[in-house]
Amino acid sequence: IYSLLTFRNQDLIVEVDEEEVYRGKSSMIAVGNGSYFGGGMKIAPYAKLDDGLLDIIIVKDLNKLRLLRNLPRIYSGKHLDEPEIDFLLGRKIEIISEEELLLEFDGETPGIGNIRLEIRPKALKLLL
Numbered sequence: 001i002y003s004l005l006t007f008r009n010q011d012l013i014v015e016v017d018e019e020e021v022y023r024g025k026s027s028m029i030a031v032g033n034g035s036y037f038g039g040g041m042k043i044a045p046y047a048k049l050d051d052g053l054l055d056i057i058i059v060k061d062l063n064k065l066r067l068l069r070n071l072p073r074i075y076s077g078k079h080l081d082e083p084e085i086d087f088l089l090g091r092k093i094e095i096i097s098e099e100e101l102l103l104e105f106d107g108e109t110p111g112i113g114n115i116r117l118e119i120r121p122k123a124l125k126l127l128l
Contacts (some may be wrong), residue, residue, distance in 0.1 A: 004068070009061050012097040016056060016090035025061035031093055031117055034058075035077070037106065046075030046087075052121035053089045060084040092118040 009025040024052035030037065032044040032055050062070070062084050073079040080087045094116040095101065102112055 004064060006014055010097055010099045010101060012095055012099070012101065014056075014058060015096070016088050018094075020059050021088060022060070022086065027059040027067055028035040028057075029059070029064045029093075029095055031055070032123040033119065041074045042077030043074060043079075045080065048111075052119060053091060054093060054117065054119050056086075056088040056090060056093055058086040058088070060086070092116065 004018040009027050011024065012022075012026055012029075013020060014026075014029060022083060026118055030043045032047050033049055035042050035047045035059055037043050038110050047055040057080070059067075066084075070079050070085075073082070079085055094114070096114045100112045101114065103115060
């Protein structure tokens with residue numbers, strides 16, 4: 001509750017595959033290779049582990065009430081039809097802001113700052 005009450009949307013720029021796709025305030029950007037995060041939230045319902053692409057969800061300038069109202073829809077994966085939520089695919093994403101962006105990776109908070117993520121298809125070989 002404290003986090004929700006003190007959180008504020010931040011100004012940022014999002015580039016996907018070196019093209020600017022969003023500039024403005026955002027509640028959250030989620031980038032995934034799989035569908036789920038946060039204990040069962042289906043944030044990226046169309047994600048495929050083997051397609052060589054990142055699923056990128058941009059939650060634009062939603063106010064706290066609308067964010068809360070959409071929370072159950074995230075668990076079911078039915079949030080992508082919200083007008084303030086964009087869904088994109090890409091190989092590389094860069095998120096840039098003059099504000100301190102809190103980074104979170106699968107429950108860990110490694111720090112703050114701008115970030116660039118890039119997928120490397122077939123970079124990991126598994127022996128089964």
